Amino acid sequence: MSKVHSTQTHHFQAEVAQLLHLVTHSLYSNPEIFLRELISNASDACDKLRFEALNQSELYESDPDLAIRITLDKSKKTLTITDNGIGMSEQEAIDHLGTIAKSGTKDFMSRLSGDQKTDAQLIGQFGVGFYSGFIVADKITVESRRAGVPAADGVRWVSNGTGDFTVERIDRPARGTSVILHLREDAEQYLNAWQVKQVVNKYSDHISLPIQMLKEVWQDAKEENQPGQMVTTDEWETINSASALWTRPKKDVSDEQYTEFYKHISHDFHAPLAWTHNRVEGATEYTQLLFIPAKAPQDLYYRDSQSGLKLYVKRVFIMDSAEQLLPNYLRFIKGVIDSADLPLNVSRELLQESRDVRAIREGNTRRILSTLEQLASSENTAEQEKFATFYAEFGAVLKEGLGEDTSNRDKIAKLLRFASTNSDSVTRSLTDYKAAMPEGQTAIYYITAENFAAAKNSPQLELFRKKGIEVLLMTDRIDEWALGFLTEFDGTPLQSVTKGAVDLGALQDDEEKKAAEAAAEQLKPLLEQLQETLKDKAKAVRITTRLVDSPACLVQDQNDLSPQLAKMFKQMGQDVPESKPILEINPEHALVKRLESQARTAKFDDLAQVIFDQAMLAEGEVPADPVAYLRRVNALLLG
Numbered sequence: 001m002s003k004v005h006s007t008q009t010h011h012f013q014a015e016v017a018q019l020l021h022l023v024t025h026s027l028y029s030n031p032e033i034f035l036r037e038l039i040s041n042a043s044d045a046c047d048k049l050r051f052e053a054l055n056q057s058e059l060y061e062s063d064p065d066l067a068i069r070i071t072l073d074k075s076k077k078t079l080t081i082t083d084n085g086i087g088m089s090e091q092e093a094i095d096h097l098g099t100i101a102k103s104g105t106k107d108f109m110s111r112l113s114g115d116q117k118t119d120a121q122l123i124g125q126f127g128v129g130f131y132s133g134f135i136v137a138d139k140i141t142v143e144s145r146r147a148g149v150p151a152a153d154g155v156r157w158v159s160n161g162t163g164d165f166t167v168e169r170i171d172r173p174a175r176g177t178s179v180i181l182h183l184r185e186d187a188e189q190y191l192n193a194w195q196v197k198q199v200v201n202k203y204s205d206h207i208s209l210p211i212q213m214l215k216e217v218w219q220d221a222k223e224e225n226q227p228g229q230m231v232t233t234d235e236w237e238t239i240n241s242a243s244a245l246w247t248r249p250k251k252d253v254s255d256e257q258y259t260e261f262y263k264h265i266s267h268d269f270h271a272p273l274a275w276t277h278n279r280v281e282g283a284t285e286y287t288q289l290l291f292i293p294a295k296a297p298q299d300l301y302y303r304d305s306q307s308g309l310k311l312y313v314k315r316v317f318i319m320d321s322a323e324q325l326l327p328n329y330l331r332f333i334k335g336v337i338d339s340a341d342l343p344l345n346v347s348r349e350l351l352q353e354s355r356d357v358r359a360i361r362e363g364n365t366r367r368i369l370s371t372l373e374q375l376a377s378s379e380n381t382a383e384q385e386k387f388a389t390f391y392a393e394f395g396a397v398l399k400e401g402l403g404e405d406t407s408n409r410d411k412i413a414k415l416l417r418f419a420s421t422n423s424d425s426v427t428r429s430l431t432d433y434k435a436a437m438p439e440g441q442t443a444i445y446y447i448t449a450e451n452f453a454a455a456k457n458s459p460q461l462e463l464f465r466k467k468g469i470e471v472l473l474m475t476d477r478i479d480e481w482a483l484g485f486l487t488e489f490d491g492t493p494l495q496s497v498t499k500g501a502v503d504l505g506a507l508q509d510d511e512e513k514k515a516a517e518a519a520a521e522q523l524k525p526l527l528e529q530l531q532e533t534l535k536d537k538a539k540a541v542r543i544t545t546r547l548v549d550s551p552a553c554l555v556q557d558q559n560d561l562s563p564q565l566a567k568m569f570k571q572m573g574q575d576v577p578e579s580k581p582i583l584e585i586n587p588e589h590a591l592v593k594r595l596e597s598q599a600r601t602a603k604f605d606d607l608a609q610v611i612f613d614q615a616m617l618a619e620g621e622v623p624a625d626p627v628a629y630l631r632r633v634n635a636l637l638l639g
């Protein structure tokens with residue numbers, strides 16, 4: 001008894017409809033990319049089947065040889081891409097071919113300018129996955145059956161790329177998916193086998209599965225004076241190299257092929273900045289192909305952001321995002337690891353405990369850090385620019401490594417770049433800083449602040465400026481936390497200029513020190529009165545030599561958290577002990593002198609509070625009671 005199946009009509013998700021409109025109404029500078037996209041999907045579907053079949057070999061049914069086949073039908077004007085991968089159920093076809101799940105798509109859509117030419121170029125680079133079929137087809141039929149379900153549970157999905165699509169249940173004995181493109185008149189060149197082979201060669205040669213087409217042979221004319229012609233035989237021919245790209249020797253892989261491969265595994269539409277490809281031998285054997293992307297993904301800082309390493313075991317795909325193979329601070333790296341030692345049925349839990357995995361992780365880390373070091377120290381401008389791009393995108397993440405990866409701390413520290421009082425751009429390395437240190441300077445000085453302006457104009461830098469001592473300006477949120485782990489670089493201690501009392505050692509002459517001591521003695525009553533007035537706000541009040549133009553500044557006790565760090569921890573939901581800053585005053589400043597002269601008057605209180613609040617403002621912080629601050633300033637202005 002044959003079942004009657006109804007055809008249902010569904011609407012595309014709004015973003016899909018928008019994308020389709022774009023695909024079908026733009027001019028295509030690069031229509032051929034549809035093949036790359038559809039072959040990539042077919043290859044992913046085969047990888048998924050292989051993985052699911054590791055524990056369920058019956059999913060292979062009687063068809064274990066995975067392949068992608070392209071067939072051309074000149075009379076029907078169709079090009080069909082068939083795979084015997086995982087396939088789709090009816091619901092999966094509705095969900096996956098009617099909505100967009102891809103993470104980069106929103107970003108992509110937001111870049112569209114409305115100008116057809118520029119947008120078309122963008123599509124050419126980015127690819128729009130399955131929907132790129134509509135660049136060349138005015139109708140697409142997808143027929144599919146999921147591995148392991150009966151032939152009667154096949155699905156047919158049809159759309160002409162406007163607002164909706166239909167789905168119906170069909171009988172489909174073959175497992176996997178066929179994407180049938182009904183070619184537009186202006187895309188009939190893709191009925192030509194030679195042309196299709198060219199495109200496959202260009203974009204999809206790295207695919208490790210065989211991509212097959214029916215072999216064509218030359219046939220002479222049967223009658224004299226008639227032209228000969230190419231005829232299609234019924235023998236399948238593999239048209240790509242069909243070996244996994246990472247298994248090939250480096251010299252046999254071109255930059256274009258590496259780039260295409262990167263785009264295939266990362267879904268990134270930018271070319272990678274750099275890659276490193278090695279076969280590692282020894283106690284743990286594996287092949288590593290690691291890419292450094294040019295652009296940070298949007299989810300880089302999300303707790304559940306996915307790592308980008310695919311794990312293969314002896315060329316069998318095992319899993320995506322094998323986060324155990326890289327430390328967390330290198331989570332932006334994409335690539336493939338193919339291990340010769342791990343068991344095929346390795347699970348995420350097993351990976352956690354494996355010695356081989358630890359060795360692979362360490363090997364990967366070393367490689368990435370040395371690749372970055374090469375870019376950073378290169379004489380070649382293009383390479384230096386690559387490093388600058390890398391640093392702008394991923395520098396803050398790299399700093400997490402100072403806390404996470406003690407064994408590579410020195411290597412990471414060498415890669416760090418900062419702005420400084422001598423350089424507005426983030427290009428100063430600790431090595432360069434050290435090399436330029438004047439004699440007598442015994443520490444690397446830095447300041448952390450909310451933003452560049454607050455760092456650069458901080459009163460704490462006045463003395464350093466006066467003495468011509470360079471201070472590194474750090475404005476990444478993570479800096480203070482990360483630098484807490486870097487107490488020294490190449491034997492020289494790092495010292496925050498906002499922590500503890502200022503001690504420039506040999507750089508400060510004895511006279512200055514003596515003058516400060518004398519001032520402290522003389523101003524003792526003032527300091528005591530200030531301390532009493534500000535007891536709710538300041539932990540201590542003391543004289544400083546670090547100020548030149550400002551009356552006062554705030555510093556932290558050597559072991560206290562800065563307000564920025566305290567704020568960050570609080571936002572993360574952690575308990576932070578309350579710590580008050582220390583107010584340091586400049587005995588030479590006219591306002592401090594005024595304060596001294598008003599010591600026993602009614603104005604003292606207001607003046608003291610204003611000086612404290614202004615020191616807050618100079619840090620980029622808002623006074624605890626802004627209205628009271630304004631009232632006091634106004635009273636002083638009028639008085």
Ligand SMILES: Nc1ncnc2c1ncn2[C@@H]1O[C@H](COP(=O)(O)OP(=O)(O)OP(=O)(O)O)[C@@H](O)[C@H]1O
Nearest residue numbers: 041042045087088096097102128129130131177267
């Ligand atoms: N040949 C196929 N076999 C099985 N599922 C497929 C196939 N082609 C597409 N799909 C399903 O449809 C989804 C959407 O495909 P689409 O190409 O639009 O995006 P994507 O594959 O997620 O991203 P990208 O194209 O960047 O790889 C896929 O994630 C997959 O689940």
